[in-house]
Amino acid sequence: xxxxxxxxxxxxLDGFIAPESSEELMGRQWVELQRWVFPQRFFRENLKLGGxxxxxxxxxxxxxxxxxxxASVMGKRMFDAGEQAWPEDAPFHTPVFVVTHEQRDxxxxxxxxxxxxxxxxxxxxxxxxxxxxxxxxxxxAGGGATxxxxxxxxxIDEFTIALSPVxxxxxxxxxxxxxxxxxxxxxxxxEPTQRVTHLTYAVRER
Amino acid sequence: xxxxxxxxxxxxLDGFIAPESSEELMGRQWVELQRWVFPQRFFRENLKLGGxxxxxxxxxxxxxxxxxxxASVMGKRMFDAGEQAWPEDAPFHTPVFVVTHEQRDxxxxxxxxxxxxxxxxxxxxxxxxxxxxxxxxxxxAGGGATxxxxxxxxxIDEFTIALSPVxxxxxxxxxxxxxxxxxxxxxxxxEPTQRVTHLTYAVRER
Numbered sequence: 001x002x003x004x005x006x007x008x009x010x011x012x013l014d015g016f017i018a019p020e021s022s023e024e025l026m027g028r029q030w031v032e033l034q035r036w037v038f039p040q041r042f043f044r045e046n047l048k049l050g051g052x053x054x055x056x057x058x059x060x061x062x063x064x065x066x067x068x069x070x071a072s073v074m075g076k077r078m079f080d081a082g083e084q085a086w087p088e089d090a091p092f093h094t095p096v097f098v099v100t101h102e103q104r105d106x107x108x109x110x111x112x113x114x115x116x117x118x119x120x121x122x123x124x125x126x127x128x129x130x131x132x133x134x135x136x137x138x139x140x141a142g143g144g145a146t147x148x149x150x151x152x153x154x155x156i157d158e159f160t161i162a163l164s165p166v167x168x169x170x171x172x173x174x175x176x177x178x179x180x181x182x183x184x185x186x187x188x189x190x191e192p193t194q195r196v197t198h199l200t201y202a203v204r205e206r
Numbered sequence: 207x208x209x210x211x212x213x214x215x216x217x218x219l220d221g222f223i224a225p226e227s228s229e230e231l232m233g234r235q236w237v238e239l240q241r242w243v244f245p246q247r248f249f250r251e252n253l254k255l256g257g258x259x260x261x262x263x264x265x266x267x268x269x270x271x272x273x274x275x276x277a278s279v280m281g282k283r284m285f286d287a288g289e290q291a292w293p294e295d296a297p298f299h300t301p302v303f304v305v306t307h308e309q310r311d312x313x314x315x316x317x318x319x320x321x322x323x324x325x326x327x328x329x330x331x332x333x334x335x336x337x338x339x340x341x342x343x344x345x346x347a348g349g350g351a352t353x354x355x356x357x358x359x360x361x362i363d364e365f366t367i368a369l370s371p372v373x374x375x376x377x378x379x380x381x382x383x384x385x386x387x388x389x390x391x392x393x394x395x396x397e398p399t400q401r402v403t404h405l406t407y408a409v410r411e412r
Binding site: 003013014015029161163165166167168169170171173174175177178179180181184185186187190192194195196197199201 | 385389392397
């Protein structure tokens with residue numbers, strides 16, 4: 001049985017998922033936005049930051065999100081930023097399909113991550129990811145513009161937002177340009193932790 | 207002891223609290239946004255829409271919000287829209303201070319609501335509301351621009367958002383223009399119901 005297509009991001013209360021420019025990516029606001037992630041044991045293990053870390057519900061949710069994912073899809077901008085930032089042993093450990101105009105051979109990393117570069121659009125990338133994921137789910141990893149393309153195309157089954165107690169005021173909005181006439185939401189689950197509120201919605205077409 | 211200054215609004219997942227124009231105010235999106243409110247017993251009683259209605263947590267939260275409020279403050283646009291829409295027995299049942307340039311005598315309604323028109327700014331309106339509220343809280347009722355003025359001025363102690371499972375795509379954003387360099391948030395409580403997620407934050411200055 002095919003899995004679901006989902007995304008999972010951390011969003012500020014005013015709807016932002018990243019600062020305007022990637023130079024600010026490690027700035028104060030971004031650190032505040034992502035603060036719930038850094039102390040988690042799974043995050044530390046997966047990025048090889050050393051042992052220890054929290055093991056509560058936030059950690060379980062990070063781990064569950066990772067384990068359900070059989071393949072990921074990402075846009076070129078996320079890949080370009082990550083290519084600089086990820087450790088050699090990239091943190092996906094599954095096939096990753098990069099939607100890009102760049103023609104490039106698959107790039108295999110230690111630890112099970114292989115990046116495949118797909119030149120014929122988002123549906124093709126998703127088809128290939130579905131094939132690679134087997135009965136696990138496909139995660140649309142980001143960035144925001146890529147997530148929105150999939151959402152507006154009716155290709156997302158559900159998504160989870162870690163709603164972070166921070167206001168950005170400016171930056172990149174997750175839902176900027178959403179086709180609100182097409183995308184309806186159905187609440188699936190809301191789970192507050194001490195740090196954030198994890199909100200899951202199913203996507204329905206109107 | 208003086209009460210708190212708070213606001214309480216329903217917001218779409220993408221951060222909107224109202225459509226762009228007030229003609230759309232009873233449009234489909236707005237009805238979806240506010241859908242959790244209409245069936246509640248307290249809402250029906252307070253607007254004299256007839257008996258019956260739900261009596262779960264959503265209803266309790268509406269009632270608690272009303273009961274904690276000793277006085278309200280609102281902007282001129284909210285008052286102008288409400289002057290047309292509210293029943294004669296306006297739904298506040300307390301003093302309401304309207305921030306406006308219009309000079310006008312207090313307007314007393316049956317049922318305990320009296321509108322006072324304040325011409326010397328938001329701090330003055332708040333001072334008068336505090337005086338009228340006694341040991342109960344002051345609600346900054348709206349609209350969005352007025353809420354944001356108070357928030358950016360550091361005059362809000364806490365707020366509650368009923369986060370509704372709907373995407374607007376456009377309209378009036380609650381936090382548009384927020385002074386994110388000044389306003390920090392601290393999560394107080396997150397309470398999901400079947401219809402919305404009630405999120406309460408305390409406001410801290412950075």
